[in-house]
Amino acid sequence: MARPRSDEKRSAILAAAVRAIDRHGPGAPTALIAKEAGVANGSLFTYFQTKSALFNALYLELKRDMAAAALAGLPAVADLPEQLRHVWSNWMEWAVRAPQKRQALARLGVCDEVTVTTRAQAQRIMEELAYRMKPPPARGSMREAPLAFVAAVMNSVAETTMDFMLTDPAHGEHYCQAGFEAVWRMLS
Amino acid sequence: MARPRSDEKRSAILAAAVRAIDRHGPGAPTALIAKEAGVANGSLFTYFQTKSALFNALYLELKRDMAAAALAGLPAVADLPEQLRHVWSNWMEWAVRAPQKRQALARLGVCDEVTVTTRAQAQRIMEELAYRMKPPPARGSMREAPLAFVAAVMNSVAETTMDFMLTDPAHGEHYCQAGFEAVWRMLS
Amino acid sequence: MARPRSDEKRSAILAAAVRAIDRHGPGAPTALIAKEAGVANGSLFTYFQTKSALFNALYLELKRDMAAAALAGLPAVADLPEQLRHVWSNWMEWAVRAPQKRQALARLGVCDEVTVTTRAQAQRIMEELAYRMKPPPARGSMREAPLAFVAAVMNSVAETTMDFMLTDPAHGEHYCQAGFEAVWRMLS
Amino acid sequence: MARPRSDEKRSAILAAAVRAIDRHGPGAPTALIAKEAGVANGSLFTYFQTKSALFNALYLELKRDMAAAALAGLPAVADLPEQLRHVWSNWMEWAVRAPQKRQALARLGVCDEVTVTTRAQAQRIMEELAYRMKPPPARGSMREAPLAFVAAVMNSVAETTMDFMLTDPAHGEHYCQAGFEAVWRMLS
DNA sequence: CATGAATGAGCGTTCATTCAT
DNA sequence: GATGAATGAACGCTCATTCAT
Incomplete structure (x- = not known):
């Protein structure tokens, strides 16, 4: 066709x-x-x-959109923490700027119509984000965790942070900061 | 009668x-x-x-069940890290022992039929968990984050950990450990 | 039983x-x-x-109640027009006094659950009313109409009059009068 | 398309x-x-x-059908009584010819699903019938009654007449005649 | 290819009646 | 007899998908 x-x-x-x-x-x-x-x-x-096909396509599109936003304008030369903070900010800003996309993505994420195949593809997209954010593992046992797990945890903290930023925009900056710190500690 | x-x-x-x-x-x-x-x-x-009423009741019941499992057999005298680890283990074990409950709870959590009122009640249940796990804030900016946010982040990491434990049971212990460490660092 | x-x-x-x-x-x-x-x-x-049995019993009870109200206090000695007017007034007053009964009766009257048998019994009750109101037939072709028909027509005019009295109580007296006149002419 | x-x-x-x-x-x-x-x-x-929408549309359609039938072939030049009798005959014939429509219309007329708005529209249709049948008011107090009341009374007598014609077709002509006479006297 | 009417399985909920207590 | 939980057929309406135009 x-x-x-x-x-x-x-x-x-x-x-x-x-x-x-x-x-x-x-x-x-x-x-x-x-x-x-x-x-x-x-x-x-x-x-x-089918409706499912639409949802699967949309899921990937939104993930890609989100990842692209998070990585946009990444300064090539900057020390690591600065880069990470930049990515995190971008990410959170995307959610604030496009709350409908964020919400749709969250809803699709838990919906049966999105297949495992699609989820696997999405994970690969997200792993790049995780890869960029992951500092060289120095100590702790998270260092041995597979990238997929790190990415998933990071993602879930991001989602929670977004929720709070959108629900209580007055303290948005505060949540953004706290969320970042949580991830940073988790990873370092 | x-x-x-x-x-x-x-x-x-x-x-x-x-x-x-x-x-x-x-x-x-x-x-x-x-x-x-x-x-x-x-x-x-x-x-x-109504169906909604059933779902709301079930949501609360499952949250209570989960919280009770997490807090079960908490040793009264033990140093803090030990207590935390105990709670975390209980929590993860609950998910492994009752994967259907865990999955149902996750699905209900994102479903519109569960009302804000119910969610608020549930949050109160979970905050107790967070409260018990939260160490005295020493430094960092997470210490200023509201308890609800801390609880939500902790919960989201727990959910992610459970997902991996259930999907890949062979490395269950490993994920459990890594998840705990993530939370621990985040909070301390 | x-x-x-x-x-x-x-x-x-x-x-x-x-x-x-x-x-x-x-x-x-x-x-x-x-x-x-x-x-x-x-x-x-x-x-x-059964529900039907209840409705049939209620239908008869209400008809009886209505007929009794209409015939109440009928002055034994009075000229015919005066008697008729008295009956008509009583009848309309019943509707105004007990609008729920009136409405329930009207609704039951068109409901399949009320059987032909019940309706026949009710008709007999109403025919007594008609009989009392019917003047000696002098002329016209209504005189040859069976009593049941006369009763039914009278009843339908009464129902319509009640409707207007209840819907527009400010002009209740007016409708009552006009309705009576209509019936009176019809019958004489 | x-x-x-x-x-x-x-x-x-x-x-x-x-x-x-x-x-x-x-x-x-x-x-x-x-x-x-x-x-x-x-x-x-x-x-x-919705089912209600269907019923409301049907109610109006049937009323229109009935009114059209009643007014069909109205001889332009004829004395008043003759015109009235013609309309009345048409009306009754409609009921006899289409007893299902007649019955359906009667049932819809007392059903809650038919809204006041619809009833108001229907009344306007019927008032034309009443208007055509109403002779120049000469005397009596019905002349002061609003057209809506006159129309309603006329309609209720017509309904009753139809009932008897359909229940006892052998004497249909007789009921038709008697009903007409009743209305005629009422109005004149 | 675009359109939107046609399809019919499926859903949440109601309710007259029965029957265990 | 009184109670009210149990039953399951029935209802109005929705919606993913198909197909005539």
Whole structure:
């Protein structure tokens, strides 16, 4: 099957899915997503074979988006802690800037429709983040933990931090700081 | 008085719900839950006014169960690190012993049917855990973070650790150890 | 089967049914009726074998109540028009005084659960009213109409009049008058 | 454009609803209506958002149908009584010709799902009938009654007459006559 | 390819009636 | 007899997916 006509429509569907999942969770009807995207009900299935396929694609897209944001503008020359802080800030800022994406991603993360395969791909994306943030292991037993575990822990702390930043924006900076410190200690 | 409402049936429904949510997520049909519990479809609604009510009750029950397991047999006299390690071990063991409960709890935690009120109650339960584990803050900026945030971060690391322990049981002990160390460093 | 214990309970159920049907129509749950009557769910079925049986009994009771009210205090010696006006006034006053009964009766009148047998019995009750109101037929073709038809027409005009009196109480007297006049002309 | 919404199907649903309501009252299951209309269960909801919406639309449609039938072929030049008799005959004939519609309309008329708004629209339709039948008020107190009341009374007598015509068709003509006379006297 | 009507299995919940206590 | 929990068929409505246009 040739690639469907319009990349624009594909993107519109993905963007609409973000908003729909943010508001209604993974139970958001495909009809609603299509409507928000400005395409017909059935057209959604031209671009994604099933609702699951859409969700899997979206999950990866959001992970990539998040990772790219976190790594954006990374100063090549800077001492390690500064780099780490930069990545962390970027990451948290992404969540604050695009709360719908953040929420959609969180909801997709726990939804059965996202397959193990997809999750594995996503993990690989995240491991790069972890890799960049991980200092040379000096001591402690976390150093022997597989990268996947480190990445997952880091990610879960990040998620929690984002939650608090979004729920209580007045102290956003404070949570951001505390979250970073937690991760930093964990890793060092 | 007529046949009294049976605690046994109530428990059977809750237990059935655990299994059903473990397998099918919060979308698990009430009919399935009832069937697994060995009661009629409509009887479920004698014990819980709505599916939501059932889920909220179950969420609290599972949190309480988990907290109780974590705090079980806490040695009164022991130095702090030992106590912490004990709690952490209990906690992880609970997840390994009752993976369905663990999974159901995780799924309920991200489901819209669980209300803010219920979450607030649950948080209070978990804060006790955090309180017991929290060492006297000596330095660092985590010390100024509200207890809720500390509890949430700790919980998220625990969840991640459980995931790895359940997915890769062969290295369960290793993850348990690494997770503990992460939390320990974070807090100290 | 002996008559059930308490006539009081039977009456309480009937009275509760009036209120429930007034508010919810014939779809009112038996459980609600029982609750309003202050008896247990199942007890209702000790006094009335089925919901239908309850409704049929209530229908007759209300018709009787209405007819009795209409004929109450009928002056033995008075010219015909005066008697008729008296009956009509009584009738309308009943509706105004007991709007729930009136509404319940109206709702039961169009409900399938009330059987033809019951309706026939009710008609006999109403025919007495018609008989008392019917002047000696002098002319016109209504004179040849069967009493049942006359009674039914009279009843339908009365129902309509009641509706307007209850909906627009400010002009109640006016509608009462106009309704009476309509019936009077019809019959004379 | 995709398959357009079919007026044929819409009509089939309305017609099926007439039959279903005639037989089972407003409690008729939507599934039954859909089946009788030869469409899928869910298709009914493509044409009418809810069961209530269907009932409201049907109520208006039937009222319009009835009014149109009553006014059909009204001789332009004829003395007043003759015109009135013509309308009345048409009206009664409609009931005899389409007893299911008549019955469905009667049942819908007392059903809570038909809203006040719909009833108001229906009243406007019926007032035209009343207007055409109302002779120039010469005397009596009905002349001061609002048109709505006159229309309602006329309608209720018509309904009663229809009932007798349908229940006892052998004397249909007789009831038709007597009903007309009743209305005529009432109004004149 | 785009459209949106058509499909029908599936869901949460209700309720008349029964029956264990 | 009184109670109210138990039952399970039934209902209105949704929604992923298909397919006629």
